[in-house]
């Protein structure tokens with residue numbers, strides 16, 4: 001898959017939405033998947049869909065460094081991390097003046113720090129294994145501010161885009177590629193159902209989690225072997241205004 005085959009595809013946020021669809025898609029390709037999430041029931045549902053073969057689930061909270069380290073040590077015992085998809089995330093929509101310190105901390109803690117902690121643990125194993133691919137799920141609002149007020153979320157995703165570039169530069173000599181996707185709005189628990197008449201026009205119409213996952217599969221694959229540090233916008237033209 002990445003030039004350092006035989007390892008595990010780790011997906012965070014795998015209990016729901018984009019992460020879940022990514023876990024299913026990698027599993028369909030024959031990968032061994034480690035599905036991480038804080039949502040135990042959602043992981044159980046994924047497991048019942050995929051079965052026990054090549055699918056391991058781990059309940060872990062991305063705000064906890066020790067829980068992340070523990071999952072990655074399990075992954076090491078399974079052959080090491082070949083691909084990491086950092087899909088877990090939360091959003092808080094509040095006007096800037098109403099944002100409490102706790103709102104800011106929680107969003108940055110999960111979306112940015114949690115992404116970094118998983119990236120670092122994956123990178124430890126990938127550099128040992130001689131390669132790997134990391135795909136961070138950012139957002140179009142990390143590039144252009146959201147039409148609804150959500151300053152912590154927008155900031156957390158902008159940081160993920162820069163983290164992707166920074167990690168890519170440092171890890172390239174080890175054969176580890178780091179890229180991202182910046183989705184536009186797609187229906188999930190986080191985003192809800194897109195309105196019939198969206199605030200921002202969608203030139204290509206509404207998208208789905210699968211539209212995002214196809215880009216993740218590409219960036220994780222050998223077809224993207226000469227691509228690193230990039231965040232691919234997958235938004236049906238949302239940014240074209």
Ligand SMILES: NC(=O)c1ccc[n+]([C@@H]2O[C@H](COP(=O)([O-])OP(=O)(O)OC[C@H]3O[C@@H](n4cnc5c(N)ncnc54)[C@H](O)[C@@H]3O)[C@@H](O)[C@H]2O)c1
Pocket residue numbers: 012013014015016017018019036037038039042060061062063086087088089090110137138139140182183184185186187188189190191
């Ligand atoms: N849906 C969209 O329109 C959209 C657009 C752009 C970016 N994104 C990003 O895509 C990613 C996936 O979001 P989604 O829309 O599929 O949402 P979702 O709510 O369906 O899935 C997010 C998953 O992350 C998990 N999660 C949240 N906090 C966690 C924590 N502390 N530890 C472990 N897991 C945790 C949740 O339990 C959930 O399963 C997020 O990073 C989100 O910011 C989504």
